[in-house]
Amino acid sequence: MIDFVIINYNTPELTCKCIETIFYTYNQDSNIIVVDNNSSDNSLEYIKEKFPQVNLIANNSNLGYAKAVNIGVNSTNSSYVLVTNSDVEFHKNSIYLIEKMLIENNNIGVAGFLQFYPNKSPQRSYGYYPSFKLAIFELFFLISFIEKFNLWKRKFEYFQSKNFSVDYIDGAALLIRKDLFHKLNGFDEDYFFYSEEADFCYRVSKNGYKNTINPKATITHIRGGSNSENNNFNLKSILMNENANFIFLKKNCNRFIQSFFIFSRKFRFSLLNKIAIFISYFKNNNEKDFWQKKSRNYSEISFFWKNINR
Numbered sequence: 001m002i003d004f005v006i007i008n009y010n011t012p013e014l015t016c017k018c019i020e021t022i023f024y025t026y027n028q029d030s031n032i033i034v035v036d037n038n039s040s041d042n043s044l045e046y047i048k049e050k051f052p053q054v055n056l057i058a059n060n061s062n063l064g065y066a067k068a069v070n071i072g073v074n075s076t077n078s079s080y081v082l083v084t085n086s087d088v089e090f091h092k093n094s095i096y097l098i099e100k101m102l103i104e105n106n107n108i109g110v111a112g113f114l115q116f117y118p119n120k121s122p123q124r125s126y127g128y129y130p131s132f133k134l135a136i137f138e139l140f141f142l143i144s145f146i147e148k149f150n151l152w153k154r155k156f157e158y159f160q161s162k163n164f165s166v167d168y169i170d171g172a173a174l175l176i177r178k179d180l181f182h183k184l185n186g187f188d189e190d191y192f193f194y195s196e197e198a199d200f201c202y203r204v205s206k207n208g209y210k211n212t213i214n215p216k217a218t219i220t221h222i223r224g225g226s227n228s229e230n231n232n233f234n235l236k237s238i239l240m241n242e243n244a245n246f247i248f249l250k251k252n253c254n255r256f257i258q259s260f261f262i263f264s265r266k267f268r269f270s271l272l273n274k275i276a277i278f279i280s281y282f283k284n285n286n287e288k289d290f291w292q293k294k295s296r297n298y299s300e301i302s303f304f305w306k307n308i309n310r
Helices: 014-023 043-050 067-075 096-104 133-139 143-155 157-161 178-185 196-206 235-252 254-278 283-304
Strands: 004-007 031-036 053-056 080-085 088-090 108-116 173-177 210-221
Touching: 004 014, 004 043, 004 067, 004 283, 014 031, 014 043, 014 088, 014 096, 031 043, 031 067, 043 053, 067 080, 067 196, 080 096, 096 108, 096 173, 096 210, 133 143, 133 254, 157 173, 196 210, 196 235, 235 254, 235 283, 254 283
Parallel strands: 004 031, 004 080, 031 053, 108 210
Antiparallel strands: 080 173, 088 210, 108 173
16 A cells, blocks of 8 residues: 655645545545645645545645655655655556556666656656766757657557666656665755755665656656746746756766766857857747747856856
8 A cells, every 4th residue: 555745835726636636546545645835825725625534744834845755754654655746647557557566576666657748748757867978968969859759759569568767757756665765864855846856766776776667657747837936938947957956966976977067068058048049030029039038048057057166
């Protein structure tokens, strides 16, 4: 039996939909813990009214995602805990499939799903650690092609039938062995939002376990829905993600990899800034504004990496 931890921040409707799909697809008696990060709306009352059987933990301030997860997991009883964003909807049999995979494979520490957008198009479900490999991919603008290829190959039956291991599983929904979670001291609370799952999966692999996705286990992920301040090109969110990458580098990479990764980011975003400026010259007013905004954001990201203090 799995226990569930959902992190809520001003998303009561999404959280309730997530709870509903857990009850519908897994078990009506599931132990679900919702950790609320000091929402400014009526989240607590809304969730309590809809699902009085759910355990609610109300933080007095927004403690960040990693700390909220640790609080939630420490309140569970099962040997397996599924940590999920509020903007996730579970599909039929998906939870059973990864539960079975985790139980039957002692070398798997974290199990995950393939993710889809609400329109049923495939969504990125895993990624690469900040590393020398990722720096090479990004320096030569290969990462977008690799991600597109990973999405494209999901159309074929062969890639839909075999479990596969990855660097890290996207943190939208992770099934974790609780004993391993405690052994690794949970999520690193130096990460406020973003990259906490990459860091945790990195430590899982360093301890001899795999991070594995079952392609038959699927979810709908309203990407960005659990971040109430998110939009398609929100600079604040992007810079938070870049800072989280830097924290990962400091914690897990040697000086050479740190230097090379920082160089690759500076070069990449400086070049993207110049490309966006060039494109904006040939666009009409609305499109020009879009590309000028992109240019400003690329410039800010490049500036972040140029002025990083190691």
